[in-house]
Amino acid sequence: MKSKISNGFEIVHDLIKLRWIPEILKSIHLGNGRYKDILNSIPYMSHTELNRKLTILLDRKVIEKITDGSDNYYSLQSFGKDLVHIFYHLEDLEDKYFEQKSG
Numbered sequence: 001m002k003s004k005i006s007n008g009f010e011i012v013h014d015l016i017k018l019r020w021i022p023e024i025l026k027s028i029h030l031g032n033g034r035y036k037d038i039l040n041s042i043p044y045m046s047h048t049e050l051n052r053k054l055t056i057l058l059d060r061k062v063i064e065k066i067t068d069g070s071d072n073y074y075s076l077q078s079f080g081k082d083l084v085h086i087f088y089h090l091e092d093l094e095d096k097y098f099e100q101k102s103g
Contacts, residue, residue, distance in 0.1 A: 012086065015060065020045055020053050022087045025076065028063060029084045033073035 002010075015021050020042065027041040039050050054074065057063045062080040066073055076084065 012083065015056075015062065015083065016087075018053065018056065020049060021057070022083075024050070024053055024057065025062070025080055025084050026087060028074050028076055028080070033066075033075060035072070035074070038074065 023042045023045070024038060027038045030041075032038050032041045035050070035054075038054075039045060039047065042050075054063070054065075057080070058065060060079075061077055062083065063074045064077050066075055
C-alpha cells in the first residue's frame with residue numbers, strides 16, 4: 001500500500017511533468033484569466049497545445065472556466081493555487097542551492 005506522500009507526489013508529478021502546465025498555471029495566477037491573455041503570456045505555445053492543456057487542467061479540477069456574459073476566463077481552484085505555491089517554492093530552491101555563483 002502506497003503512502004500518502006507517495007500518492008501525493010504521483011498526482012503532482014503527473015501534472016508538472018507535462019510541458020507548459022507550470023507556465024499556464026503561473027500565468028493564470030498572475031491575472032491572465034482569458035484564453036488570449038494566457039496564450040500571449042507564454043512564448044512559443046500554440047493554440048492547439050493550450051487547448052489540450054486547459055482541458056487536462058479542467059478535467060483534473062486544477063482550474064475552472066467561468067462565463068461572465070459573453071466572456072470566458074479561467075481561474076485557479078484550490079488545487080491549482082497549491083500547485084503554483086509548489087512551483088514558486090521549487091524556483092526558490094533553485095535560486096538557493098543551484099544558482100550559478102559568479103566571481
